[in-house]
Amino acid sequence: MTWNVNSLKARLPRVEAWLAEFEPDVVCLQETKLADDAFPHERFAALGYECLHHGEGRWNGVAVCSRVGLTDPVAGFASAGPPDRDARIAWATCGPLRVASVYVPNGREVGHDHFHYKLEWLERLRADLDECCDPAGKVVVCGDFNIAPDDRDVYDPSAFDGATHVTPAEREKLAALHEWGLVDLFRTQHDEDGLYTWWDYRGGDFHKRRGMRIDLVLGTRPVAAAVTGAVVDRNARKGGRDDPPSDHAPVIVDLDCAGS
DNA sequence: ATGGTCGCGCAGCGA
Numbered sequence: 001m002t003w004n005v006n007s008l009k010a011r012l013p014r015v016e017a018w019l020a021e022f023e024p025d026v027v028c029l030q031e032t033k034l035a036d037d038a039f040p041h042e043r044f045a046a047l048g049y050e051c052l053h054h055g056e057g058r059w060n061g062v063a064v065c066s067r068v069g070l071t072d073p074v075a076g077f078a079s080a081g082p083p084d085r086d087a088r089i090a091w092a093t094c095g096p097l098r099v100a101s102v103y104v105p106n107g108r109e110v111g112h113d114h115f116h117y118k119l120e121w122l123e124r125l126r127a128d129l130d131e132c133c134d135p136a137g138k139v140v141v142c143g144d145f146n147i148a149p150d151d152r153d154v155y156d157p158s159a160f161d162g163a164t165h166v167t168p169a170e171r172e173k174l175a176a177l178h179e180w181g182l183v184d185l186f187r188t189q190h191d192e193d194g195l196y197t198w199w200d201y202r203g204g205d206f207h208k209r210r211g212m213r214i215d216l217v218l219g220t221r222p223v224a225a226a227v228t229g230a231v232v233d234r235n236a237r238k239g240g241r242d243d244p245p246s247d248h249a250p251v252i253v254d255l256d257c258a259g260s
Numbered sequence: 261a262t263g264g265t266c267g268c269g270c271a272g273c274g275a
Contacts, residue, residue, distance in 0.1 A: 007267055010266090
């Protein structure tokens with residue numbers, strides 16, 4: 001499962017209730033907005049999870065949590081090179097899977113410095129795969145990509161003309177991940193449009209079904225062959241002042257890992 | 261009605 005929680009501090013009761021109900025084996029979180037020493041390891045341990053957190057405090061922050069073991073943790077990019085300026089990726093081995101939780105830079109506006117950072121960040125993610133992973137192995141890269149892979153992943157493509165998340169430049173970087181060997185696991189199960197993972201808080205967008213599918217679970221072909229189902233839990237996007245939701249919903253992919 | 265919503269943290273930025 002992957003979920004951009006938009007502050008784990010603000011979302012902890014909701015995340016705990018969700019984990020207790022669905023009991024996923026591997027959990028990737030983004031936008032924890034916590035420093036490492038503020039991560040509630042004991043609360044996750046109480047639910048059976050061992051966690052790797054990579055955070056900085058006010059912004060960003062990612063985690064990989066597992067109840068099937070967690071080894072070989074890497075906080076940040078795994079490949080050679082200078083450290084990332086933000087806390088946006090963490091790698092760990094969970095059972096048979098090599099897993100990355102990623103929070104791809106938003107980009108802000110096309111042409112903005114942050115947009116170039118986004119494109120370079122995606123190139124660096126490809127370098128992690130090239131240097132540290134095998135496309136014949138069982139690798140999962142999931143999280144908030146801040147890219148809608150296709151026009152069917154956006155409620156109104158014309159509303160995003162000239163905006164980030166849909167440009168050819170961003171989609172080409174995503175294509176480079178597919179060329180390496182990653183498959184969009186959700187799309188192995190569902191072809192239709194209108195299936196989103198993020199809705200703006202403003203304007204009642206969630207209730208008007210104005211969203212985007214920008215949270216992705218990518219896996220190598222051996223993983224794709226094991227997929228038995230995939231869903232977005234829209235219910236987790238519901239709620240009001242007494243139980244405020246993240247602006248993202250969790251994406252769950254079921255794998256049959258018998259024999260691995 | 262010239263906004264609209266969050267989180268962080270206490271102004272205004274980032275999403």
